[in-house]
Amino acid sequence: MTAFGDPADAIIIGAGVVGCAMARRLALEGAAVIVLERAPDILSGASKANSAILHTGFDAPPDSVELECMQAGYDEYMEIRGGFNLPVLETGAMVAAWDGSEEERLPELLDQALLNGVADARLLSRAEVLSREPALAAHVRAALLVPREVIIDPWSAPLAYATQAKALGARFHFNAGLQSADFDGGIWHLNTQAGAMTARSVINCAGIQGDRIEQMLLGEAQFEIRPRKGQFVVFDKAAARHLRTILLPVPTARTKGVVLTRTIFGNLLVGPTAEEQEDRERPDVTRPELEMLIAKAVELVPALAEAQVTAVYAGLRPASEEKHYRVHSLPEKGYYCAGGIRSTGLTAALGIARHVQALWSQSQTVSGSRPAETPIDPLPNLAEHLTRDWQMPGHDGIVCHCEMVTGREIDAALASPLPPGDFGGLRRRTRCAMGRCQGFNCLARLASLSEGRLSVPLVPEAAR
Numbered sequence: 001m002t003a004f005g006d007p008a009d010a011i012i013i014g015a016g017v018v019g020c021a022m023a024r025r026l027a028l029e030g031a032a033v034i035v036l037e038r039a040p041d042i043l044s045g046a047s048k049a050n051s052a053i054l055h056t057g058f059d060a061p062p063d064s065v066e067l068e069c070m071q072a073g074y075d076e077y078m079e080i081r082g083g084f085n086l087p088v089l090e091t092g093a094m095v096a097a098w099d100g101s102e103e104e105r106l107p108e109l110l111d112q113a114l115l116n117g118v119a120d121a122r123l124l125s126r127a128e129v130l131s132r133e134p135a136l137a138a139h140v141r142a143a144l145l146v147p148r149e150v151i152i153d154p155w156s157a158p159l160a161y162a163t164q165a166k167a168l169g170a171r172f173h174f175n176a177g178l179q180s181a182d183f184d185g186g187i188w189h190l191n192t193q194a195g196a197m198t199a200r201s202v203i204n205c206a207g208i209q210g211d212r213i214e215q216m217l218l219g220e221a222q223f224e225i226r227p228r229k230g231q232f233v234v235f236d237k238a239a240a241r242h243l244r245t246i247l248l249p250v251p252t253a254r255t256k257g258v259v260l261t262r263t264i265f266g267n268l269l270v271g272p273t274a275e276e277q278e279d280r281e282r283p284d285v286t287r288p289e290l291e292m293l294i295a296k297a298v299e300l301v302p303a304l305a306e307a308q309v310t311a312v313y314a315g316l317r318p319a320s321e322e323k324h325y326r327v328h329s330l331p332e333k334g335y336y337c338a339g340g341i342r343s344t345g346l347t348a349a350l351g352i353a354r355h356v357q358a359l360w361s362q363s364q365t366v367s368g369s370r371p372a373e374t375p376i377d378p379l380p381n382l383a384e385h386l387t388r389d390w391q392m393p394g395h396d397g398i399v400c401h402c403e404m405v406t407g408r409e410i411d412a413a414l415a416s417p418l419p420p421g422d423f424g425g426l427r428r429r430t431r432c433a434m435g436r437c438q439g440f441n442c443l444a445r446l447a448s449l450s451e452g453r454l455s456v457p458l459v460p461e462a463a464r
C-alpha cells in the first residue's frame with residue numbers, strides 16, 4: 001500500500017525547522033510522509049526563538065556531522081531561496097576581541113575557519129573594525145571578519161519547506177502528540193492525540209523531547225536532552241542604525257556567547273544567554289539576565305544606552321550531554337533520529353534532512369516516484385529592507401501599525417496552504433502584534449479577523 005494509503009513510508013515526529021526540512025526532503029524523493037506535531041502549529045519549540053543567523057560553520061568542529069550539515073544547509077538555502085522569496089540580509093559577522101587574551105585567539109579562529117573551508121574569513125585591525133562599525137566601543141582591539149554570515153527570516157524559511165512538503169503530498173497533523181508506539185517487526189503503530197497512524201519508519205525530530213521519544217520508541221535512549229535556555233532583548237528599530245555587521249564574541253567551549261545583531265525585521269537583537277534548566281516546557285525570561293544583556297549591548301555599542309526595548313523572549317536549545325548532534329539510526333527497526341540539534345539547526349536543517357535521508361534510503365524505499373514538477377509557493381516578504389505589502393496597492397488597510405501588517409497579509413496567512421493553528425503561528429507568518437505595542441492596539445481586530453480560523457482561538461485578554 002501507500003502513496004497514500006496506510007502505512008506511510010515515514011512518520012516524522014516534530015514540526016520544528018528540522019522536521020519541516022525532513023518532510024520536504026523525503027517528499028521530494030517521492031516518499032509518503034506524515035508529520036506529527038503535538039502543538040497547534042509548526043515551529044512551536046526551539047525553532048520559534050533563535051538568533052536567525054545563517055552560519056557558515058567557520059567555528060564548527062572540523063569534520064563533524066554538524067559542519068557538514070551546516071554547510072550543505074547554507075548552500076541549499078541560498079540555492080532555493082529565490083524561488084520561495086526567502087530573504088537574506090547580507091551583514092557579514094565579526095568576532096570581536098575586547099582584550100589581549102581574546103585578540104591572541106583570533107589567529108586560531110581564523111585557522112579553524114580556513115580549515116572548515118570558509119576561505120574568505122580574514123582578520124581586521126582595530127582601525128578596520130572601527131571604520132566598518134564606528135559605533136563600537138573604543139576599546140575594541142581587532143576582529144575576525146566572516147563575510148558570508150547572514151541574517152534570515154527564521155520562520156518563513158521552515159514554513160516554505162513545510163508548504164512545499166505539503167504540496168508534494170506530505171500530511172501534517174497538529175495537536176497530535178505521540179503517546180505510545182509499537183513496532184511489529186515491519187510496521188510502526190503509533191498512537192497519537194489525533195488517532196492511530198502507521199508507517200514503515202519513524203524519524204525522531206522532536207527537539208527538546210527527542211530523548212523521551214527515543215525512549216518511548218526503542219525502550220532506551222542513546223542520549224539525554226539537557227535544555228539550555230537563551231534569553232533575548234529586542235531593541236526598537238531605531239537602534240538598528242548603530243550596527244550593520246553581526247557582532248559575535250570570541251566563543252567558549254560551551255556557547256557561542258552573546259551576539260548583537262540586526263534582525264531581518266529591522267530591529268537590533270542582543271542575546272542569547274546560555275542557562276541550563278530542568279524544565280523542558282517553559283523558557284521564562286528573567287529580569288537580571290535581561291538587564292545583563294542590555295548592559296552588555298551598551299558596553300559594546302555605547303549609543304544603545306538611549307535605545308528603547310520593544311520585546312524580550314527566550315528559547316530552549318535541545319542540547320544534550322554531548323556537544324555533537326545526536327544523529328543515528330536503527331535500520332532494522334526503521335528508526336532514525338535527528339536529535340540534540342542545539343544551536344545551529346536553523347542553518348543546518350536542509351543539510352540534516354539530506355544527511356538523514358541518505359541514512360534512511362540505505363534501508364528504506366519510497367512507495368511513490370520523484371515528482372516530475374516541484375511546486376514552489378513564494379512566501380510573502382516580511383523583511384524590512386525589501387518591499388512590504390503595505391507599500392503596494394490594494395492591501396486592505398493596516399491592521400498592525402507597529403509592524404505595518406496589512407489586512408491582505410492577515411487574510412493570506414489564514415487562507416494559506418499551511419495556515420496558522422494559533423495566534424503565535426499568525427504572528428510568525430505576518431509579524432502582527434510583534435512591534436512596540438505588542439498587540440495592545442490590534443488584538444481585538446486580529447481576534448475578529450481570525451475568528452473561526454485558528455484551531456486555538458485568539459482571546460485578546462489571554463494574549464495580553
Ligand SMILES: Cc1cc2nc3c(=O)[nH]c(=O)nc-3n(C[C@H](O)[C@H](O)[C@H](O)COP(=O)(O)OP(=O)(O)OC[C@H]3O[C@@H](n4cnc5c(N)ncnc54)[C@H](O)[C@@H]3O)c2cc1C
Pocket residue numbers: 013014015016017018019036037038039042043044045046047048049050051052053054055176177178179205206207208209213229230231272314315316317318338341342343344345346347348
Ligand atoms: C536561543 C537560541 C538561539 C539560536 N540561534 C540560532 C541561529 O542563530 N542560527 C541557527 O542556525 N540556529 C540557531 N539556534 C538553533 C535552532 O533554533 C535549533 O537548532 C532548531 O530550532 C532545532 O530545531 P528542531 O526541529 O530540532 O527542534 P524544535 O524546533 O524544538 O522542534 C521539535 C518539535 O517537536 C515537537 N514535539 C515534541 N514532542 C512531541 C511529541 N510527543 N509528538 C509530536 N511532536 C512533538 C515540538 O512541539 C516541536 O515543535 C538557536 C536556538 C536557540 C534556542
